[in-house]
Amino acid sequence: MPAPGTRPYNFSAGPATMPEAVLRRAAAEMLDWHGSGMSVMEMSHRGKEFGVILAQAESDLRALLAVPDHFHVLFMQGGGLGENAIVPLNLSRGLQADFVITGSWSIKSHKEAQRYCDARVVASNAADGHTALPDAASWQLNADASYVHVCTNETINGIEFQQLPDLAALGGKAPLVIDFSSHVASRPVDWRRVGLAFGGAQKNLGPAGLTIVIARDDLLGHALQICPSAFNYKTVADNQSMYNTPPTWGIYMAGLTFQWLREQTEGALTGVEAMEQRNLAKAKLLYDFIDGSSFYLNKVDPNCRSRMNVPFFLADESRNEAFLASARKSGLLQLKGHKSVGGMRASIYNAMPLSGVQALVDCMREFEQSHA
Amino acid sequence: MPAPGTRPYNFSAGPATMPEAVLRRAAAEMLDWHGSGMSVMEMSHRGKEFGVILAQAESDLRALLAVPDHFHVLFMQGGGLGENAIVPLNLSRGLQADFVITGSWSIKSHKEAQRYCDARVVASNAADGHTALPDAASWQLNADASYVHVCTNETINGIEFQQLPDLAALGGKAPLVIDFSSHVASRPVDWRRVGLAFGGAQKNLGPAGLTIVIARDDLLGHALQICPSAFNYKTVADNQSMYNTPPTWGIYMAGLTFQWLREQTEGALTGVEAMEQRNLAKAKLLYDFIDGSSFYLNKVDPNCRSRMNVPFFLADESRNEAFLASARKSGLLQLKGHKSVGGMRASIYNAMPLSGVQALVDCMREFEQSHA
Numbered sequence: 132m133p134a135p136g137t138r139p140y141n142f143s144a145g146p147a148t149m150p151e152a153v154l155r156r157a158a159a160e161m162l163d164w165h166g167s168g169m170s171v172m173e174m175s176h177r178g179k180e181f182g183v184i185l186a187q188a189e190s191d192l193r194a195l196l197a198v199p200d201h202f203h204v205l206f207m208q209g210g211g212l213g214e215n216a217i218v219p220l221n222l223s224r225g226l227q228a229d230f231v232i233t234g235s236w237s238i239k240s241h242k243e244a245q246r247y248c249d250a251r252v253v254a255s256n257a258a259d260g261h262t263a264l265p266d267a268a269s270w271q272l273n274a275d276a277s278y279v280h281v282c283t284n285e286t287i288n289g290i291e292f293q294q295l296p297d298l299a300a301l302g303g304k305a306p307l308v309i310d311f312s313s314h315v316a317s318r319p320v321d322w323r324r325v326g327l328a329f330g331g332a333q334k335n336l337g338p339a340g341l342t343i344v345i346a347r348d349d350l351l352g353h354a355l356q357i358c359p360s361a362f363n364y365k366t367v368a369d370n371q372s373m374y375n376t377p378p379t380w381g382i383y384m385a386g387l388t389f390q391w392l393r394e395q396t397e398g399a400l401t402g403v404e405a406m407e408q409r410n411l412a413k414a415k416l417l418y419d420f421i422d423g424s425s426f427y428l429n430k431v432d433p434n435c436r437s438r439m440n441v442p443f444f445l446a447d448e449s450r451n452e453a454f455l456a457s458a459r460k461s462g463l464l465q466l467k468g469h470k471s472v473g474g475m476r477a478s479i480y481n482a483m484p485l486s487g488v489q490a491l492v493d494c495m496r497e498f499e500q501s502h503a
Numbered sequence: 504m505p506a507p508g509t510r511p512y513n514f515s516a517g518p519a520t521m522p523e524a525v526l527r528r529a530a531a532e533m534l535d536w537h538g539s540g541m542s543v544m545e546m547s548h549r550g551k552e553f554g555v556i557l558a559q560a561e562s563d564l565r566a567l568l569a570v571p572d573h574f575h576v577l578f579m580q581g582g583g584l585g586e587n588a589i590v591p592l593n594l595s596r597g598l599q600a601d602f603v604i605t606g607s608w609s610i611k612s613h614k615e616a617q618r619y620c621d622a623r624v625v626a627s628n629a630a631d632g633h634t635a636l637p638d639a640a641s642w643q644l645n646a647d648a649s650y651v652h653v654c655t656n657e658t659i660n661g662i663e664f665q666q667l668p669d670l671a672a673l674g675g676k677a678p679l680v681i682d683f684s685s686h687v688a689s690r691p692v693d694w695r696r697v698g699l700a701f702g703g704a705q706k707n708l709g710p711a712g713l714t715i716v717i718a719r720d721d722l723l724g725h726a727l728q729i730c731p732s733a734f735n736y737k738t739v740a741d742n743q744s745m746y747n748t749p750p751t752w753g754i755y756m757a758g759l760t761f762q763w764l765r766e767q768t769e770g771a772l773t774g775v776e777a778m779e780q781r782n783l784a785k786a787k788l789l790y791d792f793i794d795g796s797s798f799y800l801n802k803v804d805p806n807c808r809s810r811m812n813v814p815f816f817l818a819d820e821s822r823n824e825a826f827l828a829s830a831r832k833s834g835l836l837q838l839k840g841h842k843s844v845g846g847m848r849a850s851i852y853n854a855m856p857l858s859g860v861q862a863l864v865d866c867m868r869e870f871e872q873s874h875a
Contacts, residue, residue, distance in 0.1 A: 132534055139540040143547040146751055154534050154542050161530035162504055162523070168511035168836060170526050172710040172756065175515040175837055208580040208712060209733055212747035216731030243732055333748055338544040340580060340712040340750025357729050359588030360615055361581055375584035376705055378712025379518055380752060384544065464540060465547055 188386030223248035234285030341381030560758030595620035606657030713753030
């Protein structure tokens with residue numbers, strides 16, 4: 132096993148880097164969780180040991196994100212792409228739903244929802260290549276929409292809502308559904324503005340294969356008849372996320388991550404508030420460097436640049452492979468941009484320390500100096 | 504970490520005991536898979552490292568189960584209960600499907616399929632309390648069925664098909680769909696009789712949250728319009744199980760298990776053939792002991808007793824708690840029967856060694872002697 136703190140920095144967009152302390156604890160507990168004689172993977176999900184793990188994970192997540200009591204926390208399977216169908220199966224009632232298009236993920240969500248309801252685009256930033264957010268005042272919200280879907284951080288395009296839209300102030304009556312897969316737990320959530328939030332765990336929370344859904348009470352119980360029981364929010368909630376066998380290892384790893392997050396501090400701040408300060412500092416370090424260089428370029432409107440996913444381009448793209456090789460040599464992994472966008476992408480989730488971003492900036496500066 | 508071979512024996516029905524060698528390797532590789540500097544949980548599913556893991560897992564599974572080339576191997580999410588909807592969404596075409604009722608799981612499969620098609624019961628052993636299999640010659644197969652569903656091992660009822668039904672010989676034209684969740688890789692599969700096989704991994708293959716689907720070419724591409732893209736077999740197959748982010752850790756752990764299984768030998772036999780011999784010996788040891796005792800009782804017809812899940816009852820059920828306490832003291836875990844059946848259940852999957860079954864028999868004998 133590598134010595135503490137000697138691993139390379141991993142900028143993957145997801146599955147993504149995890150806190151080293153969490154991985155070490157998982158390794159140490161692999162054959163015997165807390166004297167039970169079992170690996171977490173070997174426990175009956177209905178046994179008392181896993182019951183403790185599940186209850187603690189939910190309790191820690193509620194505390195971390197300050198989830199109000201009238202919201203359910205569900206641990207599910209299928210990821211963000213699964214939820215693109217599962218949300219309209221549960222919420223649309225086969226009627227209308229409004230979609231705000233801000234990048235690759237909201238486009239996918241809108242397309243999939245069309246299988247189940249009248250899914251309408253009420254705003255889009257396609258014209259500017261998904262580099263700025265459509266002004267909320269311009270959204271053409273439908274009075275009869277069953278919900279309004281927004282992807283609050285577009286992992287591929289590197290664009291993030293710095294404030295959740297206030298649908299009520301915009302005259303909307305429908306609940307806001309947010310896909311917060313790639314920035315969950317990186318900043319607080321204003322639950323007064325949210326009806327349902329969903330996210331795959333594999334960016335900020337744990338391993339792939341676990342999906343987190345946090346849903347307001349009144350939105351459960353309206354699923355279409357064709358909704359698979361295993362993906363019916365009310366069925367899942369009524370069975371404490373154990374209607375079917377839940378992804379127990381994913382819940383355990385996410386639970387360890389929740390505990391790690393709760394232990395983090397910045398000055399007087401703890402948990403998500405502390406992480407937000409770190410994430411702001413990390414993002415500022417990287418964007419400031421990019422903006423101060425003519426060798427690198429980020430195309431996103433500074434008002435909505437993602438704190439989590441930083442796509443950037445070399446002015447001379449013929450140097451992409453050389454840059455990636457140089458980064459790998461410096462112990463900086465998985466910086467290649469998404470195939471649909473090209474260039475580079477640095478995902479700097481909660482588990483990426485400031486020292487990792489500093490190492491990236493140092494590498495970028497050095498590469499620029501030796502190639503300018 | 505416990506010393507090798509000192510852990511208790513875990514008889515959980517699933518999630519279930521795993522090979523100790525697999526767990527030790529996973530712990531050792533936790534922070535750095537093969538010098539990559541990453542945990543498997545931290546790898547991009549589209550990166551070359553995970554590509555190697557996925558390709559090896561598929562190749563080993565194909566070799567283990569002798570899967571013919573005209574079958575696809577899919578790694579999915581949602582478990583057996585998810586597949587109860589996903590199978591009819593993909594195969595039924597909204598028409599008829601035939602169900603053979605043999606216990607709790609086939610009942611659930613039939614119920615869920617009614618959301619999507621005309622799901623008919625063509626045989627049932629409900630009258631005998633799910634203790635014997637309905638004779639295949641009596642099945643009332645429908646000429647227009649899109650498929651015939653059979654659960655080939657009923658985990659809760661402890662009943663197993665010792666031979667796959669030969670639908671063609673019965674005059675059926677529809678493909679056979681088998682739910683082999685709880686005995687996959689414990690015995691060979693006669694693929695000439697199968698159209699599609701599915702199973703949750705958490706019994707014989709790995710952790711919960713991974714579902715294996717093995718489907719004949721011609722059965723893909725007929726999904727209903729309402730089938731979520733993430734669960735459309737053709738979409739999953741066309742994207743090499745990476746349309747959505749797959750449960751990467753589950754695939755890795757299953758892959759390690761496939762390798763472990765391939766390394767097992769019994770005389771000249773290897774892999775699944777070797778496991779079958781061990782499973783026969785384990786099951787014989789336990790059933791013979793139960794049958795030789797009037798203190799314990801198994802109600803299943805000897806012709807279809809499960810080699811994997813052995814439900815049994817104490818003649819005097821007031822001693823259940825004392826028995827479980829005695830077993831725990833002997834290092835035998837998770838023997839309590841399913842709540843719908845009561846009594847005890849010993850699940851003796853591939854990863855349970857003969858020594859574990861021997862320890863259980865010894866404990867049962869001792870308990871009988873001190874309480875008879």
